[in-house]
Amino acid sequence: MDAEADAAWREDAARLATPGLRGVRQARRALEFADGRADLPGESVSRAHLHTLGFRGFDLQVPVTGSEGQQYWLDFAFPRARCFGEFDGAAKYTEPALRAAPSAQQAVLDEKSREDDVRGVTGWRFARWGHDHIRTADVLGARLAAFGVRPPG
Numbered sequence: 266m267d268a269e270a271d272a273a274w275r276e277d278a279a280r281l282a283t284p285g286l287r288g289v290r291q292a293r294r295a296l297e298f299a300d301g302r303a304d305l306p307g308e309s310v311s312r313a314h315l316h317t318l319g320f321r322g323f324d325l326q327v328p329v330t331g332s333e334g335q336q337y338w339l340d341f342a343f344p345r346a347r348c349f350g351e352f353d354g355a356a357k358y359t360e361p362a363l364r365a366a367p368s369a370q371q372a373v374l375d376e377k378s379r380e381d382d383v384r385g386v387t388g389w390r391f392a393r394w395g396h397d398h399i400r401t402a403d404v405l406g407a408r409l410a411a412f413g414v415r416p417p418g
Contacts, residue, residue, distance in 0.1 A: 314402035329383050329387060352394055
């Protein structure tokens with residue numbers, strides 16, 4: 266979702282949070298935290314855990330132009346650690362209806378090529394996690410710490 270669409274959605278939703286109605290404060294907090302750029306539910310859960318862990322200076326759906334002009338989108342960017350974060354469910358590689366490549370093998374090779382290109386043009390590292398790593402905030406925090414990505418002290 267682009268910034269203009271996000272702003273329009275927030276305005277529409279804020280109009281529904283009319284003062285005096287039950288649950289308005291909670292709805293406003295949820296609206297403030299909501300971000301339509303998360304592509305998958307696992308990204309949203311990751312983002313909530315990152316917030317719980319104290320992360321604040323990360324970006325979502327970060328565009329990177331590859332060495333031959335390709336446009337890539339990275340789920341998370343942690344500028345302080347110079348590291349991109351990618352949440353990947355297994356279905357991205359194993360479910361024919363959800364992958365762009367004709368086979369699981371080609372999907373893995375394409376992703377490896379994409380990651381190599383992004384690393385090459387940015388000099389940044391990658392941290393990857395899946396469903397097992399987002400069971401709790403602490404589990405995700407340990408996974409990221411293994412890659413040197415930690416919340417500000």
